[in-house]
Amino acid sequence: MSHLRPGETPERTPLCLPTHRPHPRVRAGLTIAALIASGGTIAGAATATAAPAATTARTAGALSAIVAPRSAAAKRQWNLAGLGYLSYAGVDGVVGSATKAATERFQSDQCLAADGIAGPTTNAKLAAVMRSVQAKVGVAQDGQNGPNTRTAIANWQRRNGLAADGMAGPATFAKMGLPRTCSPPPTQRPQPIPNVYADSSNVSCYRGTRNLGVHDGYSQGTRIRVRLCAVPGFKSSSEESTPGSRYYIPGADGDAVVNSRVSGPFSALYQLARSERVPMSASSTFRTMAHQKALCDANAACRQGDYSWVAQPGHSGHQLGVAVDYAGISGKGGRTCSSRVRVPANATWRFLEANARSFGIKQYSAEAWHWDAFPLANRC
Numbered sequence: 001m002s003h004l005r006p007g008e009t010p011e012r013t014p015l016c017l018p019t020h021r022p023h024p025r026v027r028a029g030l031t032i033a034a035l036i037a038s039g040g041t042i043a044g045a046a047t048a049t050a051a052p053a054a055t056t057a058r059t060a061g062a063l064s065a066i067v068a069p070r071s072a073a074a075k076r077q078w079n080l081a082g083l084g085y086l087s088y089a090g091v092d093g094v095v096g097s098a099t100k101a102a103t104e105r106f107q108s109d110q111c112l113a114a115d116g117i118a119g120p121t122t123n124a125k126l127a128a129v130m131r132s133v134q135a136k137v138g139v140a141q142d143g144q145n146g147p148n149t150r151t152a153i154a155n156w157q158r159r160n161g162l163a164a165d166g167m168a169g170p171a172t173f174a175k176m177g178l179p180r181t182c183s184p185p186p187t188q189r190p191q192p193i194p195n196v197y198a199d200s201s202n203v204s205c206y207r208g209t210r211n212l213g214v215h216d217g218y219s220q221g222t223r224i225r226v227r228l229c230a231v232p233g234f235k236s237s238s239e240e241s242t243p244g245s246r247y248y249i250p251g252a253d254g255d256a257v258v259n260s261r262v263s264g265p266f267s268a269l270y271q272l273a274r275s276e277r278v279p280m281s282a283s284s285t286f287r288t289m290a291h292q293k294a295l296c297d298a299n300a301a302c303r304q305g306d307y308s309w310v311a312q313p314g315h316s317g318h319q320l321g322v323a324v325d326y327a328g329i330s331g332k333g334g335r336t337c338s339s340r341v342r343v344p345a346n347a348t349w350r351f352l353e354a355n356a357r358s359f360g361i362k363q364y365s366a367e368a369w370h371w372d373a374f375p376l377a378n379r380c
């Protein structure tokens with residue numbers, strides 16, 4: 001079964017295949033001209049290690065990976081390189097893992113869903129950010145990096161005491177006085193869709209999250225239908241997210257899996273954490289009944305009806321998909337908010353404490369790592 005997401009292009013396949021491939025000598029000539037215009041250096045064998053995905057598309061003996069900004073893929077790569085997200089050696093007109101990762105970093109910085117797929121929104125944002133750089137370095141503001149813009153960026157960097165690599169990375173942005181990352185305004189922070197206990201099969205996955213279809217969930221002991229959504233980039237080590245594991249939810253592909261009613265807040269919270277460079281991953285998100293039963297069976301107290309440590313099967317917020325256990329946070333507290341556990345030494349917890357409530361997500365008083373969308377008195 002394909003792991004491709006809707007709209008995704010298979011890796012290592014050029015986005016725009018030219019109907020006629022120019023003779024290698026002509027291609028090499030173009031490359032050299034581009035290099036001379038840009039003041040760059042010829043990247044030879046080393047480029048192959050910088051962009052392994054590109055090697056398959058290259059003919060043996062080709063001089064360099066750098067291609068002119070003509071195809072959609074090459075244009076995107078030039079802009080990613082010009083903004084410091086991709087090395088120029090990786091500009092080969094082929095979308096591979098390096099380009100996808102660079103696109104994800106750019107999307108994350110711009111508060112877009114970090115899925116690595118360059119749709120119209122991402123391309124428009126790339127062009128807009130490139131225009132702001134072009135304005136600073138005094139070239140035509142067409143939103144497309146190319147040899148001229150690259151040279152102008154390098155010249156500007158040289159004049160400003162920066163490494164003249166033609167890549168406007170974080171240091172260059174700071175010197176230019178341009179914002180490189182965004183924060184969503186508080187007024188736009190998505191909230192849980194009301195009635196988190198109810199069937200969510202008719203609730204859509206929040207924009208940027210992946211619809212994994214309708215599954216069996218449990219709400220207060222009763223089986224209900226829940227639409228599950230994967231949050232791209234928000235990694236979870238849970239078995240439901242791990243391909244090949246017993247409880248795997250097809251399509252999760254390593255990402256956190258949540259109920260569609262809370263896919264907005266959990267994904268926006270993750271995007272905000274990324275933009276603030278706060279580490280955030282999950283150890284458990286949605287949990288199947290089989291998994292919850294296995295957890296209970298493995299816990300002596302739970303087997304005997306004491307659910308202080310492991311929730312009664314059918315009653316865990318994880319079985320409804322509205323709870324997330326954040327990785328790297330530990331600490332047990334009391335059963336009320338006055339005796340709640342706090343771990344201010346933990347950067348992820350500090351971030352959650354400062355921001356989660358504005359997304360309608362709260363901490364369970366007894367567990368510093370467990371945050372959910374239940375309107376309960378011991379959610380703090």
Ligand SMILES: [Zn+2]
Pocket residue numbers: 284318323324325369370371
């Ligand atoms: Zn939990």
